[in-house]
Amino acid sequence: MGTLVLIHGFPLSARMWEPQLELAEQGWRIIAPQLRGFDGTPSPSSVATSVDDYAGDIIDLLDGLHVDHAVIGGLSMGGYITFALFRLAPRYFRAMVLADTRAQVDPPQAIEGRKKMMAAVHEQGVTAAADEMLPKLVCDSTRTNQPEVVATLRAMMLENSADVVAGAIAALMTRPDSLPLLPSIHCPTLILVGDADAITPPAMSEEMQRSIPGAELAVIADAGHMSNMEQPVAFNRTLSRFLERRV
Numbered sequence: 153m154g155t156l157v158l159i160h161g162f163p164l165s166a167r168m169w170e171p172q173l174e175l176a177e178q179g180w181r182i183i184a185p186q187l188r189g190f191d192g193t194p195s196p197s198s199v200a201t202s203v204d205d206y207a208g209d210i211i212d213l214l215d216g217l218h219v220d221h222a223v224i225g226g227l228s229m230g231g232y233i234t235f236a237l238f239r240l241a242p243r244y245f246r247a248m249v250l251a252d253t254r255a256q257v258d259p260p261q262a263i264e265g266r267k268k269m270m271a272a273v274h275e276q277g278v279t280a281a282a283d284e285m286l287p288k289l290v291c292d293s294t295r296t297n298q299p300e301v302v303a304t305l306r307a308m309m310l311e312n313s314a315d316v317v318a319g320a321i322a323a324l325m326t327r328p329d330s331l332p333l334l335p336s337i338h339c340p341t342l343i344l345v346g347d348a349d350a351i352t353p354p355a356m357s358e359e360m361q362r363s364i365p366g367a368e369l370a371v372i373a374d375a376g377h378m379s380n381m382e383q384p385v386a387f388n389r390t391l392s393r394f395l396e397r398r399v
C-alpha cells in the first residue's frame with residue numbers, strides 16, 4: 153500500500169476521480185490534485201499554460217505532503233502531465249497509470265482546432281469548450297444508459313473559468329512529444345483505455361504499450377474516453393489487481 157496520485161483530464165476537475173476513491177478501502181492513500189485554477193477555486197495568481205506548470209505544482213504538493221514515492225497517473229491531459237512529471241522528476245514514480253491518453257503531440261490540424269476552441273472560450277466562455285468536448289467524451293451506450301455521467305461531466309466543466317480553460321488549451325497544444333520518453337519508463341506501468349474511446353483510441357494505447365518496457369494494457373469494454381467514470385467497476389478492478397501484483 154502507499155500513495156496513489158490521480159491527475160484529472162481537460163477541462164474537468166479532481167471530482168472525476170470520485171469513483172476511484174473506494175480504492176482507499178484497500179489501504180491506498182489517494183491524492184487527486186485539483187490542477188491550478190480548476191473547479192471554481194479562486195482565480196489563481198497565475199494561470200498555468202504548460203504541462204510543466206501543472207507537473208511543477210504537483211511536485212510542490214507531493215513535497216508539501218512529504219510524499220517521496222507514489223503510484224502516479226492520469227487520464228488524458230492527466231496522462232500528458234504524468235509524462236511531464238516523469239520527465240522532470242522520475243524519482244517520485246513507484247508505478248505509472250496511463251488512462252485514455254497518448255504520447256504523441258497534436259498534429260497540425262488538431263492545433264488549428266485548439267486555437268479555434270481557445271478563441272471560442274475567450275468569446276463565449278467555457279460553454280464553448282463543454283459543447284465541443286461533451287459529444288466526444290463518452291461512448292454511445294454511456295450517453296443512452298448513464299445520462300447522469302454526462303450531466304456530471306458538463307457540470308464539472310462549467311465550474312471552471314474561461315481563463316483557466318484557455319490556459320489548459322495552451323498546455324495541451326504545446327505539450328512536448330513523449331514518444332522518446334517511453335522506453336525510459338522502467339517502473340511498473342498500467343495502460344487503460346475504453347474500447348470506444350474517440351479521442352485517444354485503443355491503437356494509441358497499444359503503441360504506448362509496445363514502447364514502455366513491461367507495460368500492461370487493459371481495454372475497458374463499453375467505455376469511451378472517460379473509462380474511469382463510464383465503467384468504474386471494471387476500471388477499479390483492473391487498477392486494483394495491477395496494484396496488488398506489481399506494486
Ligand code: MLT
Pocket residue numbers: 160161162163227228229230324351377
Ligand atoms: C482530456 O480529456 O484531457 C482531453 O481530451 C485531452 C485532449 O484533448 O488532448
